[in-house]
Amino acid sequence: MPQESTVMDWDKLRIFHAVADAGSLTHAGDVLHLSQSAVSRQIRALEDSLGTTLFHRHARGLILTEQGELLFEATSSMVRKLDTTAARIRDSEESVFGELKVTTTTGFGTMWLVPRLAKLYDRYPDLKIDLMLEERVLDLPMREADVAIRMKEPNQQDLIRRRLLNIRMRLYATPEYLAKAGMPQTLEDLGPHRLICQNPQTPQVSSGAVLSQMLLGRNISSTLMVNNYFGVLQGVLNHVGIGVLPDYLSADFPSLTRVLPDIQSGEVPVFLAFPEELRASRRVAAFRDFVLEEIQSLRRQQTEEQVTDPSAK
Template sequence: MDWDKLRIFHAVADIGSLTHAGDILHLSQSAVSRQIRALEESLNVTLFHRHARGLILTEQGELLYDATSHMSKRLETAEARIRDSEDGVFGELRVTTTTGFGTLWLAPRIGNLYRQYPDLQIDLILEERVLDLPMREADVAIRMKEPSQADLVRRRLMNVNMRLYATPEYLREHGEPKTFAELKDHRIVSQSLNARQVNESVSWLRELMEMDHPSQLTLNNYFGVLQAVLHHVGIGVLPDYVIDEVPEIVRVLPEDESKVIPVFLAFPEELRHSKRVQAFRDFVLDEIRKNKRHTAASSEVI
């Protein structure tokens, strides 16, 4: 098949419009239409259903779009590796992690990376969904459990424990619990038990959440939990790294905490020699070493 026709087809399928695809490709609408018709004739199939609201892929069109999407990802990877063979660290790096870790730990420190590499363009994708690294939905991931996908380089960065925190104002008004059992007299602010990143802390959190509390507040990420705690809503269940950035909260029940939650950095094997990925990895490890609370891992695994 003709590469130019496939490139034009992919753009039209992506956007759903001949005109808008032409704008991106710097081609006229009629030229795009001719190329699509020629591709359909060469394959002897109809690739699009045409209607007033735009174009919809047929079943055969879906199959071809899936193939061109894989081709596009591989070309992006090749481009990244070619660019990374040059001197210097620059260009786009897509990093994904959870909303909580991204807002509470990574974003406050990212300026240190830019001071070293001012020409980097970081796209920080914060969401609870696990993005597909081999399909290049992101270049690098920081995750609260070991990735299970094949063909990933994985490195354990540090260990995190969930702990209990509150503001001094809240404790003055409501009293400070001295035992785990006394938590039942307080409003607990936490993630729900079915949240994606609860992971290894779930048994400890379940015991806490199943107490007969007069009131509870659950949210879907730790940033929301922290905001509620800072506004004296209750005692919050938060990762221990928050205290580094938010010294105005204090730990409650210092002897109680969750099991260890491992934090992993992962990226596709094909980016092992990427200068941008190496720079980001080294930056994260350096930030962890600065913090005596956590210990950086010493090796990476495939």
């Protein structure tokens, strides 16, 4: 069969290289843990398949023919490439490179993760990230992605998971919008304002949908509905109205003003998960550690906000 022939050809080339390097069937056999006669048979078979003589045989040993020199040059290049690859595999225990497929929600990916990735690339410039932003939960065990950051605990089997933080959906607006439209003091005061949120029927975390549904039931006079939180954020930043947004944004957008501090959604857990088989992957470990560092920084900022502004709690 063709596959069997390919394996045998490589085996013959490996033996040829050892013989050419050692200059002796006996010495090559010692390196390869083969008998001299087995090595000799393989060399004869290779010469027969190529239709040429690869060695001049002398009493003092073997000398490569012109054709043998050409083949030895080729096998030497192959060996160098294999050695380099083996070294890179070993070195990957200290370095990080190659492709990493990451999936998370559109909101978290665009508003929190992507703005921080420059730090990760500074640390690992050879990393190639394929970031898939969607609400659909990709199948990690089937390797649709290597790492997932989801707004609920993954229920797939054979996953390593870590809870990153809990978030809540809250109300935010710009000082410019509030200066023009006024600061609401109660839920009833929201009526004349424009509410920016996701339609409760669109895919999103259930706590956010519940909060939006409750607010929409307050006889809001004007609304802007966007099918992801990035769009909601853009509306808020451009003074369109009061938006329902995740609280982790307060660290990156300190100019936003929290509206009705007593109104917020229930807690939404955020998990990082990856397949058990990738436990030893340096790429996965590097990404996980980076995200954990950034989450710790976020927590410190949120703690500082709570100390300086008790209404932010």
